[in-house]
Amino acid sequence: MRPDDWYCTQDLTGFLAHAGGFLRSRPDLHTVALTVTESLRTSGLRAYGDEPPVFGVLEVGGQVRAAYFRTPPYRLNVTPLTPDEADSLAAHLIALGQQVPGVLAARDTAEAFSAAWRRQTGVRGTVTQRQRLYRLGNLTVPQPVPAGRARIAGKEDREQLACWYGEFIDAVGDHAARDAGAWADSRISYGGVTLWEGEDGTPLAMAGVTPVVAGQVRVAPVYTPAHLRGRGYAGAVTAQVSRAVLGSGVREVLLFTDLANQTSNSLYQRIGYRVVADFAAYDFRGNRGF
Structure with missing residues (x-):
């Protein structure tokens, strides 16, 4: 496998024309690439930051x-790679002088790329998160269902959604890919967040969904404020949003969990989510300008 078997572009339309069929061939393993590129297509190339995104294809x-x-x-x-492909990708990116602060991929691919990056740059990658991807099988609503009801968040909920999105990002120890207000506006625009509210109308938890792309939807994020956890709200709102997605005709319903969070992994399996694959995130520090 040669580094020049890869090509790099900033042309989203060209990238999707070239690689779109490949990405849609495994909408589960490629869910992040599908949803992010759809967001870039609909919201513009600056949806996630001021610098233009970069895309690449191995052919x-x-x-x-x-x-x-x-x-x-x-x-x-990056989509799943063999060790040889990971090695050629590292060489390709180095030759282009591309910035690579870290990698997120299926576990074996992330490990292979991190090892290749270390061999070629001397920089050791550090695992910052281990995730598990699930697919919904037979939906089961956790019992007992807490008092309250589910409803789709609207414009009047913008401030609440932005606040909870920020709290969610802090709780998982990640960096927000979008401004909280912009995230809330985007999700509200297509009914992409469901709230579980108490009998008095107080919001208690939320579950978001990505837009439908290639017949798949990913449930994200699911969040309950710390002082309200352990009361069944997350399970209730996740089950409700999952049922709504199935009711719309979508059959590929996915979600990621943090493997360190045993409570959420157990909850989603009780609802009916089944393991697809494990993923890992590595950060590269002191990376000599790459």
Whole structure:
């Protein structure tokens, strides 16, 4: 596998024309690439930051084998690779002088790329998060269902959504990919957040969904304020939003969890989510300008 088997572009339309069929061939494993590129297509190339995003494709013998993207200043995201492909990608990015602050990918791919990056730059990657991707099987509503009801968040909920999004990002120890207000506006525009509210109308928890792309939807984020946890609100709102997605005709309902959070992993399995694959995020520090 050669570094020049990869090509790099900032042309989203060209990238999707070239790699879109490949990405749609496995909408589960490629869910992040599908949803992020759809957001860039509909909201503009500055949806995640001031710097233009970068896209890449590995093509061998006329067939697309892999793809990557990065929305600066965030990590590289790449589809599953063999160790040889990971090594060639690292060499390709180094030759281009691309910034690579870290990588997020299926676990084996993330490990292979981190090892390749270390061999070629001397920089050791540090695991910052381990995630698990689930797909919904047979939906089961957790019992007992807490008092209250679900409703779609509207414009009147913008401040609440922005606040909770910020709290969610802090809770998972990540960096927000979008401004909280912009995130709330985007989700409200297509009914992308469901609230669980008490009998008095007080919002108690939320579950978001990404837009439908390639027949798949990802549930994200799910959040309950710390002082309201352990009362069944997250399970109730996740089950409700999952049911609504199924009712719309979508059959590929996905979500990610932090593997360190045993409570959420257990909850989603009780609802009916089944393991697809494990993912890992690595950060690269002191990376000599790459």
